Amino acid sequence: MRLAIKPLALVGVFAPLLILSTPAHAPAQQLNTIYNTSYPSVIRVAIRAYNNPYGPILWVQTVGFEEYCADVLSNEWLPTWRPEALRAGAIAVKMFAWYHSLHPVKTVNWTYDVDNTTNYQEFKYQSGTFQTDQAVKDTWKIAYTPANGEILPLKYRSGIPSNPNWAYIGSDFMSQWGSQYWANMGNLNFTNILGLFYRGETIHWI
Amino acid sequence: MTPIICCLYSSPPTLGAEVSSIKNAAVEFRISSPDLKNIGGARVIIINNKGAIIANGVTNSSGVWSSFLHTEQDPRFVNIHQLGTVTAIVTAVGYNEEVVFEVPVFPGSIQPVTMVPLRPSQRNEPINDLGNLHRHDIRQMIDRYANELGLAKQKPLPGERDDDHWSPELKPTR
Numbered sequence: 001m002r003l004a005i006k007p008l009a010l011v012g013v014f015a016p017l018l019i020l021s022t023p024a025h026a027p028a029q030q031l032n033t034i035y036n037t038s039y040p041s042v043i044r045v046a047i048r049a050y051n052n053p054y055g056p057i058l059w060v061q062t063v064g065f066e067e068y069c070a071d072v073l074s075n076e077w078l079p080t081w082r083p084e085a086l087r088a089g090a091i092a093v094k095m096f097a098w099y100h101s102l103h104p105v106k107t108v109n110w111t112y113d114v115d116n117t118t119n120y121q122e123f124k125y126q127s128g129t130f131q132t133d134q135a136v137k138d139t140w141k142i143a144y145t146p147a148n149g150e151i152l153p154l155k156y157r158s159g160i161p162s163n164p165n166w167a168y169i170g171s172d173f174m175s176q177w178g179s180q181y182w183a184n185m186g187n188l189n190f191t192n193i194l195g196l197f198y199r200g201e202t203i204h205w206i
Numbered sequence: 207m208t209p210i211i212c213c214l215y216s217s218p219p220t221l222g223a224e225v226s227s228i229k230n231a232a233v234e235f236r237i238s239s240p241d242l243k244n245i246g247g248a249r250v251i252i253i254n255n256k257g258a259i260i261a262n263g264v265t266n267s268s269g270v271w272s273s274f275l276h277t278e279q280d281p282r283f284v285n286i287h288q289l290g291t292v293t294a295i296v297t298a299v300g301y302n303e304e305v306v307f308e309v310p311v312f313p314g315s316i317q318p319v320t321m322v323p324l325r326p327s328q329r330n331e332p333i334n335d336l337g338n339l340h341r342h343d344i345r346q347m348i349d350r351y352a353n354e355l356g357l358a359k360q361k362p363l364p365g366e367r368d369d370d371h372w373s374p375e376l377k378p379t380r
Contacts, residue, residue, distance in 0.1 A: 047240075050336065059240055078342050079314070118341075126236040126318040127338060157367060161346060167367050175367075176342070 032102050033149035034206050040101040043068045045123055046112035053117040060112045061125065065101070069094045070128035070136045072121045076156075077176055079129040082183035086135035087190035091144050092154040092174055093121060094136070098143075099153040143204045144194055154198060169196050228290040230274045233315045237269045237296060240320055244269030248298035248321070252309075255280075255291065277311045286346045288312060291337065300324055302333050309337035348372065 030036070042062050049055035063071070069090065077089035100120060101113045114120035128136075144154060159165040159175025164182065168175040174197040182188045182196060191203055237248040246267040254260045254277055265271040277290025289312040296304045301321035309317050317338050324330045352372040360373040 061240065061242065063242070074316070075341065078340055122341060124318055124338060125242070125320060126238060127316055129314060129316055158342065158345065159367075160370060161342070161349075171367060173367060 031148075032151045034143045034145055034151060034204055035149050037102070037151060039098065040065050043097055043101050043114065044104065044112040046105075046110055046115040048115050048117050048119075051117050051122060051124070053115075053119045055117070057110055057112075057115070060110055063123075063125070065097070066136065066140065067128075068097060068123065070133045071125055072097070072123050073136055074127050074129045074132040075122040075124055077132065077135075078180070079131045081180045083131070083135060083138075084188065084190045084193060085179040085183035086132055087139050088174065088179045088183070088193040089156075089176065090132070090135040090139045091142060091190065091194060092156050094139070095144055095152065095154040096121060096156075099151050102151060139190070141205055143206050144198070144201050145204055146200050147202065149204060152201075154194075154201070156197075170199055172198055174198065226279045226288070228275070228277045228279060228288060228311055230276060231290070231311050231313045231315065232272055233275050233309070233311055233317065234270060234272045235265065235294065235296070236316065236318045237265050237271070237298065238318070238320055239301070239323060245298050245301070245321060248296055248301075251295040251297075253293040253295070254278075260292070275311050282347055283343060286350065287340075287343045289315070289343075291339075294319070294337075296321065302330055304333045304335060306335050306337050308339055310339050310343075 041064065043065050045061045045063055045068065046057045047059050047061050048057055072093045073086065073090050076093060077086055079086070097114060104111055104113050114123070116123040143149075143151075145151060154174065155172065156174040156176055157168070159168055159177040161177050162181065163177060164185075165175035165178030168178050174194070178197070179193050182193050188196070194201070235250050237245045237250070239245060244267070246265055246269055248265040248269070248271070250263055250265065250271050251259060252261040252273065252275060260277075261273045261275060263271045263273055275290075275292065277292060280289055280291045283289055289310045291308050292311055294306040294309050294317065296306070296319050298321055301323055304319055304321055306317065306319055309315075315338070319335070322333050356377045357372045358375045358377045360371045
């Protein structure tokens with residue numbers, strides 16, 4: 001869910017109106033940005049049977065956040081793909097997970113941030129490869145957000161193999177196969193690959 | 207007769223790859239428990255597509271066992287990914303036996319296995335699981351056979367770009 005955020009200057013001008021129009025008991029909604037929010041140290045992963053999106057939850061596994069990202073990337077991007085495609089994927093995987101760690105799911109029996117299936121991102125514990133682990137490390141200090149730094153999920157889909165995946169360009173959904181195509185055929189770096197698919201977000205060093 | 211002989215000898219482009227081998231591919235097994243403890247001393251047994259044991263070994267203190275494996279190319283993945291597939295049986299003290307089918311074998315392949323602990327007063331039976339075939343390889347395998355059979359595509363989902371899904375229907379013949 002995207003929150004409607006006013007630029008800071010406008011908030012300043014209309015601040016009194018906002019205060020008057022807000023019920024006294026309403027909790028203040030704090031915007032989670034890269035400026036006021038650190039990476040989580042861990043993430044809670046609901047493990048569904050057979051990595052099946054409709055499988056029952058067997059348990060909830062608490063995993064180090066960086067380890068989670070590494071053990072997702074190897075399953076969502078092919079480890080044999082170009083390093084720049086893997087780096088673009090690493091940033092998408094991390095931003096998606098960071099957002100969901102801030103919006104946990106609570107059910108009668110479980111509380112979790114993500115599950116291990118394509119309901120969120122496919123996760124298999126200890127499945128990281130050298131190439132995908134490296135891509136996560138290379139981009140660990142980089143976030144990809146709108147100008148106000150809001151932490152939002154970068155969404156992605158498979159797309160068509162060995163194809164530029166034009167339908168995804170500027171769609172706010174990255175094509176995984178498209179990232180490989182543009183890294184391979186267009187020789188683009190991960191910043192340019194992300195810029196092809198996502199509108200309005202830019203690189204931020206954190 | 208000559209043209210017929212030519213046809214008999216012309217093989218499809220994938221046939222050569224079907225009989226190829228995956229030689230000396232280093233495959234790493236990572237054995238752990240649901241609470242993220244690495245399991246050292248676990249025995250991993252590798253069985254090939256002919257039912258023979260081709261390797262076995264014990265994990266180190268980090269729960270890792272690696273082996274160079276020699277398998278045949280899995281014909282289902284010809285022209286998609288040069289890989290073979292084997293079956294692994296894993297045993298460890300305090301855990302149910304676990305069988306992992308379709309473990310992919312290619313250089314750099316990694317197969318994590320999460321063991322299920324033995325529990326008192328519970329049914330403790332072998333667990334079976336599927337190997338770590340990559341989702342993109344699986345999708346390409348589906349595409350290959352759907353194309354071969356001539357399946358038609360489903361109607362796209364509204365608002366969804368990833369709408370490349372096969373239907374059970376065959377394409378209409380011309």
